[in-house]
Structures are given as C-alpha cells and as structure tokens.
C-alpha cells in the first residue's frame with residue numbers, strides 16, 4: 001500500500017487493453033512522481049489490485065476477459081472500505097457508461113480522447129482528496145473509539161435546547177425523565193434546576209469561545225451524586241456537552257480534605273485548620289479593629305483516665321467532651337443574641353487540648369462567659385463505656401490585641417494562662433497576664449534542672465518520725481524527698497514532686513528514694529539500732545507501672561530489708577481509680593510482704609466500706625482535718641468517724657500534721673494509734689533520727705526532745 005502522506009511512492013494502476021494507451025498513461029503519471037503498474041484486462045487488473053493495493057486506478061471500460069464495470073465492482077468488493085479512487089475512462093458523450101461507472105462505485109471518470117496535459121493535475125487532485133478523505137475517516141474512527149471508551153454522558157444540543165444526539169454513558173444515575181431524549185429539549189429531559197443550569201451554560205458556550213464547565217448534584221431517594229458538565233460550541237448553533245459522574249472523585253477529595261483539616265476522632269477542625277482559621281480571624285479583627293478571644297481548654301487529669309481506664313474509654317470521653325464544648329459554644333443566649341448561631345470555632349489540637357476562637361467579642365467578659373459555659377457543660381458526670389466520669393477543664397484565655405497580635409503569641413499566651421489555671425487548682429479559667437510568662441519560664445527551668453538533679457546528686461531524703469501514742473516511741477519514719485537546688489536552695493517535695501509527676505520524672509526519682517530509704521533502714525540496723533518502719537511514698541505513675549514488683553523485689557534483695565518494715569504510701573484517689581486493677585496490685589504488694597498505707601485519707605472518695613476490699617494496713621488522716629481538729633466540730637466528727645471505722649476494719653490510724661498539743665490530746669482521747677507532725681519533729685536528716693533512736697533507747701521520748709533544732 002502506498003504512503004498516506006505525500007505523493008512519493010504512491011502507486012497507480014493503469015488498466016487498458018491498448019498497450020499504447022497504457023504507455024501514454026505510464027509516461028504521464030510517472031512524471032507526477034507515481035509508481036505505475038499496468039494491466040491489460042479486468043481480470044489481470046484485479047490480480048494486481050489485490051497484490052499492490054494501489055493508491056489510484058485508471059480503468060478502461062471496454063476490455064477483453066473482464067470489462068471495466070465488472071472489474072470496478074470486484075475491486076470495491078475486495079478493498080474493504082479503503083475507498084481507493086477508481087477513475088473510469090469513458091467515451092466523451094457516452095452518458096450511459098458514465099452513469100454505470102458511478103453505479104459500480106467509480107470515483108470519477110475521464111473522457112477519451114484524454115487531455116494528457118491536465119490528466120496529471122486531475123490525478124494529483126484526486127489522490128489528495130482521497131488522502132484527505134481517508135484521514136477524515138480515520139480520525140472519525142478514532143473519535144468514535146474514544147467516545148465509545150468514555151463512560152461519560154454526551155449530548156449534542158441545538159441552540160434552542162433541542163437534543164440532537166445523545167450517548168447515555170451512566171445516564172441512569174443522572175435521572176433522565178425519558179430514555180429517548182433525542183428531539184426533546186434539555187429542560188424536558190433533565191429535572192428542574194439541572195435543566196435550567198444546562199440551558200444557561202448552553203447560551204454562554206455559544207456566546208463565548210471556550211469551554212463552559214460547572215458541577216451539579218442529583219439527589220435520588222437512595223443517594224446523592226455529583227456531576228461535572230463541560231459544554232463547548234461544536235458549530236455555529238450547536239453545543240457538545242459531556243457530563244461526567246465525579247461523585248467518587250469528589251468524595252475522595254472531601255475525604256482528603258477531611259483528613260488534612262479535621263480530627264478523625266471528634267470531627268472537629270485539627271491544628272492545621274485551627275491555625276488557618278485563627279489567622280483569618282486575626283486578619284479580620286485587625287481590619288475591623290475588633291477584639292477577639294482565644295480559649296485554650298485542657299482537661300484535668302485526662303492522662304490518668306486514659307492510663308487507668310484505657311484508651312478506648314479515653315477516646316469516647318474525648319468525643320463526648322468535644323460534643324459538650326461545641327454545644328456550649330453554640331448556645332446563643334451566652335451573649336444575648338437571638339437565634340442559635342455559632343459563636344466560636346472549636347478545634348482539637350491533639351490529646352486533650354481543645355481551642356475555641358471567638359472571632360468577635362465586645363468585651364473580654366464575653367470570653368469569660370463562654371469559659372464558664374464550657375465548665376458548666378462538663379461538670380455533669382458523663383456515662384462513658386459503663387463508667388461514670390467527672391472531668392473538669394482548665395481554660396486559658398488570651399484576647400486579641402491585648403495579649404498578642406499574632407497567632408503564635410496568642411496561642412502561647414492562652415497556653416500559659418491554661419497552665420496557670422491548672423496551677424490554681426484546676427477546673428477554672430484564667431485570663432493571660434504578662435506575669436504568667438515568668439511563671440511558665442520558671443516552671444520550664446525547674447523542669448530542666450530537675451532532669452539533672454539526680455545525676456548531680458542534688459536529691460536527698462529527710463525522714464519524719466511517726467510516733468506511737470501509747471508508748472510515745474518513734475516506731476517509724478516517712479521518707480520525704482528533698483532537693484538542694486543550686487540556686488534556690490533547699491526545696492521540699494511539695495515544690496517539685498507535682499512537677500515530676502506531670503513530666504514522668506517521678507518514676508526515676510521514686511525509684512531512687514525507695515532504694516536509698518531501704519538502704520538507710522538497713523544502715524541503722526547495722527549500726528545496732530532497733531528496726532524502724534520505713535514509709536515511702538508511691539506516686540500513681542509508679543503504682544501502676546508494669547515494673548513495680550520487679551523493682552521492689554530487686555530493692556528488697558539488694559538492700560536486704562525485711563519487707564515487713566517497708567510501708568508504701570499511696571493516696572486514696574490512686575486506689576479508687578480502676579479499682580479492680582488497683583485491688584490486684586495491692587494484693588501483689590501484700591504477697592511480697594510489704595505493707596500499704598492510704599495517704600491523705602479524707603480528701604477524696606473517703607469510702608471506708610470500699611477500702612475494706614483492699615488488704616491495707618494503715619490509714620493516714622489528712623492534715624487538713626487534724627489542723628482544725630481541736631476547734632472545728634466537723635473536723636472532729638470526721639476524724640472520730642475515720643478512727644472508729646478504721647479500727648473496726650483492723651487498720652492502724654496515723655494522724656498527719658500534728659502541730660499542737662490540743663490536737664495531740666484530742667487524738668489521744670480518740671485512741672488514734674500514731675501521729676506525725678511538727679509537734680514531734682519536722683522531716684530531718686538521717687543522723688538526727690540516728691541520734692534520737694539512741695536517746696530513745698535511754699528512755700527519752702519525743703516531743704520532750706523535739707528535733708526541731710536540727711530540722712530543715
């Protein structure tokens with residue numbers, strides 16, 4: 001087959017029974033650059049036709065064996081739609097032949113006598129036309145194939161909206177009113193707004209010389225699908241429309257946006273989205289010279305709930321909290337505006353941290369109202385996964401522009417205010433003040449210094465005697481951690497243990513205290529002194545720690561302490577969280593041979609009936625009751641009740657914080673077993689205990705020999 005472009009190597013087949021005619025044809029056509037082959041009759045012409053696939057055939061009509069008409073008919077049958085130009089050579093006024101030539105499929109005719117000068121031009125023109133026709137056919141085939149392969153719905157629409165052509169694609173989903181849309185108008189076929197939209201864009205596509213693109217939704221009883229429609233003018237007064245179902249793409253896009261901008265668990269905007277929203281709010285507030293507020297909400301003791309009740313419960317709780325906060329921010333009556341509207345934008349920054357942006361406030365009091373709203377909404381006990389949980393928020397508030405004019409400053413200061421709120425006893429809100437920054441800085445430097453304290457041997461222990469009221473003898477000591485801070489001097493546990501608990505450093509510190517206290521116990525024994533019960537505080541983190549039993553076994557083995565002399569103090573709130581696990585842990589500790597004391601009793605749940613499920617030996621009444629015990633009737637009643645009930649459960653009772661004789665006398669009357677407090681001794685260095693043990697052996701008792709002089 002010849003080339004489809006250019007005339008080089010194109011093949012012409014000259015068919016005539018007259019050799020001179022063939023020669024003339026050959027000479028003429030070769031001059032136009034064609035490769036010319038000859039045949040002397042119709043049959044030979046057919047053979048050559050099949051073999052050469054010529055680009056043009058010049059075919060004489062009257063020939064022996066097979067005439068030109070037959071040959072043309074056969075060629076058309078054989079060529080398989082190639083539409084090779086076949087030019088019949090007829091007599092000049094032989095009208096019948098000309099008509100028949102067309103009937104049998106000839107492309108054109110030339111008349112004899114042949115005008116040789118124009119023959120080459122006509123042949124070249126015909127070749128060009130045939131080539132163009134072929135390219136057109138091919139491109140049409142390609143287009144048809146493309147259209148076939150496309151899942152889209154296609155319309156060809158006239159300027160008046162009449163559908164000229166239609167390919168259904170996924171039209172069923174498009175909810176057409178008829179299955180035969182051709183001949184009807186767009187608005188007859190497509191439902192309400194969809195039809196109107198298409199008509200509008202149809203007019204625009206005809207006016208403008210470009211693609212008109214728009215999206216629309218189709219809702220059916222079952223689902224909602226999104227379509228993208230493109231319209232382009234395909235003639236002076238018709239338009240071609242491609243309608244594509246883009247529901248899946250849109251959903252994927254939406255999901256990606258959701259993932260990038262929203263917190264999966266609560267569905268609230270995430271940190272990224274929050275920052276963008278806050279930037280916008282700040283820009284608006286700056287432009288319109290408005291005040292705005294940023295509330296930083298952190299849940300108190302959330303980590304503990306997560307650790308004790310598990311992450312599933314923690315997650316559920318966060319969802320509930322997100323819902324509650326959203327609800328309280330959505331309440332319209334907070335600022336006395338009519339109707340329910342969104343007063344603030346809420347986000348979850350991560351963990352248990354939420355933010356609320358109030359982008360337009362008249363005064364900071366509005367922010368305070370929202371903060372109180374949030375507090376109130378959370379204060380109700382929440383039923384989560386079978387548990388009843390009470391969670392309180394600590395909220396820091398920063399106001400634009402007073403507390404910061406850019407995102408980072410506002411965020412940092414709201415965060416600082418939140419920390420301050422936590423420090424103020426949690427469950428409250430605080431507005432930022434510049435003084436808070438100094439405190440936050442202090443906290444940070446303290447945290448860093450504490451990290452180095454153990455390595456630098458800056459920690460040590462003071463021991464506070466526990467005195468038996470009947471014998472008056474010191475029967476035990478409580479080990480209390482102390483820190484000799486390089487710049488701040490001596491810090492007692494209350495100044496750094498809460499921070500160590502927050503940062504987790506309490507694990508290492510607690511381990512060190514435990515080891516050192518047990519060693520101390522044994523050193524006193526080795527010095528020939530009588531055995532003293534050694535009470536060591538255990539923080540919640542330590543109590544729940546996997547490796548606690550391993551650590552205790554190791555300490556008991558390495559120091560050689562008799563575990564019966566080791567008493568671990570845990571607060572009642574630690575025991576009351578996740579009670580089943582706590583009970584198991586207490587039993588494990590008991591099995592090790594150590595005893596357990598409940599510290600700060602009276603400050604939390606104070607459920608003695610609950611406590612009886614725990615094999616606990618000692619109950620320590622919190623200082624706050626002892627402080628007022630001699631004067632205040634309530635404190636007296638509580639103290640009496642605790643002592644009586646503890647005794648009925650076979651527990652020993654130690655009163656903490658005894659500072660005055662009246663307190664001591666009262667406790668004595670109530671048969672309290674032991675006391676601990678400044679009246680007898682402050683926490684002191686081990687040498688002081690040492691000395692007292694020796695004097696005690698000589699019969700000198702506390703507080704007649706108060707160790708206060710040697711105290712911290």
Ligand SMILES: Nc1nc2c(ncn2[C@@H]2O[C@@H]3COP(=O)(O)O[C@H]4[C@@H](O)[C@H](n5cnc6c(=O)[nH]c(N)nc65)O[C@@H]4COP(=O)(O)O[C@H]3[C@H]2O)c(=O)[nH]1
Pocket residue numbers: 464479480481492493494495497506509510513537538539569599600623656657658659676677678679683
């Ligand atoms: N006003 C007054 N206070 C008295 C009196 N007698 C004792 N105190 C103080 O009351 C606290 C008693 O310890 P706690 O209730 O176990 O409370 C302790 C304990 O829960 C914790 N803690 C101390 N050492 C450790 C430790 O090594 N590990 C852990 N996890 N916590 C510790 O830190 C808390 C505070 O310890 P400290 O600051 O040493 O404060 C000690 C002690 O100095 C008194 O008569 N009047």
